[in-house]
Amino acid sequence: MDGPAPNHECCLIKMADPLKRLISFLPILSWAPKYTRTEAQSDLVAALIVTIMLVPQSLAYAMLAGLPPQVGLYASILPLIAYALLGTSRALAVGPVAVVSLMTAAAVSQIAASGTPEYLTAAITLAFLSGIVLIAMSVLRLGFLANFLSHPVISGFITASGILIATSQLKHILGIKAEGDTLPHLVTGIYQGIGGINPYTVVVGVSATAFLFWARKRLKPLLLARGLKHRPADMIAKAGPVAAIILSIFAVVGFGLVEKGVKIVGEIPAGLPPFAFPSFDFGLWQQLLLPAVLISLVGFVESVSVAQTLAAKRRQRIVPNQELTALGASNIAAALSGGYPVTGGFARSVVNFDAGAETPLAGAFTAAGILAATVFLTPLFRFLPQAVLAATIIVAVLSLVDIAAIKRTYEYSKSDFAAMAATILTVLLVGVEAGITAGVSLSLLLFLWRTSRPHMAIVGQVPGTEHFRNVDRHQVITDPSILSIRVDESLYFANARALEDAIYDCIADQSSVKNVILLCSAVNAIDASALESLEAIAHRLDSAGVGFHLSEVKGPVMDALKRSDFMQHFKGRIFLSQFEAIKSLSPLDQRTLAKPPLPTVAGAASLNPSD
């Protein structure tokens, strides 16, 4: 095993100074002491914008998770404070997000019916468990696990979740009852309920959706064209959902829409978030553990991707392991204040960043803003139509759907596409947890499958250089008495036999070959199984009177070979470079430049379908 890949965490570990160690655990200490008035102003403005955006989103995502609306607000207060203390990103905004809300609904609805106290307790417990999982991952330094979620799987997961979420909200837009966790169920439910459509709800819902789409796409350019400056135009455009909410509340009250069947949010208890306790029922923990792990992983990946993107723009760095701690603490804070699982959201963090947030204090200011809304404004939301919240969700999640990425992935790599397609189809047809599991499993299996069938090429010398390339792709110099094979993969148990077969096949009918050189420039490791295969090859070639040599063996591989008894039995030579190998094994006059390849090479040309 080689040493760990380097990362900047090493630098933190190396700091012997206890103060620096404290800073690495409490990143707030790195910026709070030098906090300036200018930074405070920027942070306050950003907090105001994010608050305006977060209040309706929090209500909406709580509805998506099947929870009372105030739970969304609770989940947007203490978690922000916890992240401000512990997080390494200057701009990340944590809180309820669409995909995690959907995953919460999927997990918790297995345990209790939406609307019951048990449902709320399960959601709170899920947040608590996610917090513990994230902190455990941080302590065990398991942040690297997130790397096993490939980009196509994440992209497919988010696209499919977006489609699923948007479809699940259609019932609110249409004013019908419909249940279901999968796309076929949702569509069937809507189809069956289509007779009970409430026309008033449809008018409210469709116009809210249309307005929100317009505000998102067209309003800012329009305002800019009218001469507004960038920042006010942006703020007004971002306040679109607030306008929709205010207008719809007026419409409900003014036209008496409640009596006409338009569903409203209803009374939201005003006041501070309660102090809540998660359940410590072991049976419940067992049921929620897998969802908690998946929510933690998905949340961590979403959060870190956003944080890294934003940090890179200002040449700052985030520390993934510390992010695990911060998100863990945020989730525990959510659980203790009656909230549900949270993570760093994409849209709100970008808004926070664009609005000029300089430090995590912007998050704390946002928390204060939402706290104020929770204490003072909730009575105003009583007549807010559910259809408008659904419209907010639909507009938000459809922006996550990325169909172009599917096409791009299909063109680039069929195996990446297969993993992506499996993720999308499983999310839509089975569920979110099954989808992410299927995607990760398939992408790992396809990687293993590929490495178990390594690409191999017969190589020759590029004229005028010391460089060797595939005989089928380049015009190269070869020697009929020497077979140079490059294997393009680390040698391990899954491909050891393929190597044996390939070499035996290559030399089977080539009586002119006196030496085989295995070019190991792409062999990054040789495990015990492959070592036995190499011994078998050496033995077999030796008894056939053919020399077997290695070239360009890397340092770590050579170290491992020296630890085994391979070198004692090995009769061939190990060359520093392929050029040196050819120089010492091949008399100059036998070498020929040929294209198409020489017969000695053509016999094994089936080796090289592509390289």
Next chain:
Amino acid sequence: MDGPAPNHECCLIKMADPLKRLISFLPILSWAPKYTRTEAQSDLVAALIVTIMLVPQSLAYAMLAGLPPQVGLYASILPLIAYALLGTSRALAVGPVAVVSLMTAAAVSQIAASGTPEYLTAAITLAFLSGIVLIAMSVLRLGFLANFLSHPVISGFITASGILIATSQLKHILGIKAEGDTLPHLVTGIYQGIGGINPYTVVVGVSATAFLFWARKRLKPLLLARGLKHRPADMIAKAGPVAAIILSIFAVVGFGLVEKGVKIVGEIPAGLPPFAFPSFDFGLWQQLLLPAVLISLVGFVESVSVAQTLAAKRRQRIVPNQELTALGASNIAAALSGGYPVTGGFARSVVNFDAGAETPLAGAFTAAGILAATVFLTPLFRFLPQAVLAATIIVAVLSLVDIAAIKRTYEYSKSDFAAMAATILTVLLVGVEAGITAGVSLSLLLFLWRTSRPHMAIVGQVPGTEHFRNVDRHQVITDPSILSIRVDESLYFANARALEDAIYDCIADQSSVKNVILLCSAVNAIDASALESLEAIAHRLDSAGVGFHLSEVKGPVMDALKRSDFMQHFKGRIFLSQFEAIKSLSPLDQRTLAKPPLPTVAGAASLNPSD
């Protein structure tokens, strides 16, 4: 994706001639038409020796599987005929083997109690299912799955199974009752039963074990020293178990040992194997499917390893995919004639080969010999002590225990050792199926983990060559304005972020670096996630005013890059070789030969812990 790795099956597929296709399916047609009298003589002698060896082994392994003794004989008749028709190995001898018998006992005892008709039916059904699984694997060309069982996992599995089997037989040697599937249970059972030891059984059992060990290790050298020729000496030594059986039967009858509590085999029904039907109960199939898959995989690996080893000695080849068909047919034949799962056995195949078997007809002759024994000799075995069968098993399986392999693996590779240790401990403490599953899972996870943390090296030019090696291991020429990084792994989702981190860290404080060259000689693939990382690196370096270039990109990787839009955005250059890259980017006078490395390189020296 690259094309499949070549193997000789291609040759068979290419044969358009229908006769040749028939031969590839019925390998018997390739040798039967030219069968000679000399070959017949060799085959007959080999069959005689193997029959003498197989009769006691078949009875013993049936006992190990918890089945009536005649079932072992039944499993050694029709399966041999089926393999003779379809198999590609000239020397493989199929039948009941120790590890598969243990796995059968473990699987079937979950379903019924040993000795009941349901137990026998389940064992027969297991053989049938294994047959179907093997044939399905052949049709779907899934033989490659066996490659995922690494050598250390197989070796650990066989060693642990040997220890488990030997321990499970101790109760028969001691004449006590003891149950258990795991080592702790077995040891506890023996400890608790130790008071009920039957001294007569112990005398018979221990002397049989001692005699068999002696016959296996010392008898042949002794006979050779007395002037016997190789073959008769070998035959006599191999007949050791037969001698032990005959002597012990005489002892039981002569000394009236049955009355003194020595357990005997009892009456074995004489006659042809019955025509049996597997159960078609769907519930039973569900319970047996996973064991059937594991038995098929383990049996296939054992069988193919033996067959390939023996074929290589005579420069013959076996066709793994056809072996799947042959073993599948053998298991179905076993099921239809009242037997239980079979595979190619190591010891018996080596004996068959050493005794001179020339064609699979030797197997058919052996089948005839065992059929004769089944019809005529079973009454003779009535008084055979169970302790002697147990001794046969113990001596056979302890020869499979390979402690030296554990030490060798530990020294060569800690991750191979971890997989091996996990396999051994899980087999001993939990069970055979859990053991093989744990070993395979852990070896795959460790492989993924290793590839997710790729080794990277900063390289420089080896003086006087066009070759580039690690600055920390070789005295090389570098240029402070150029950073050449070699990444020793294919770039895929699990390591894409590690690459980004490493490159950012390398250039972080090195203001002298104007160009970064990523040497891709060991990069065998770049997936969609890694492509995004490369784009991110290119973008970031570009905005820092540093050039980013690639060198020695392989053909298949280049093909994939061309399919994406990477090349349109990429501002750097792609060089055929690292030497060419340096030549065109580095003014000659800036290059310096240095050891210890230059400051520009030392700053990132932590990159290279080992290479």
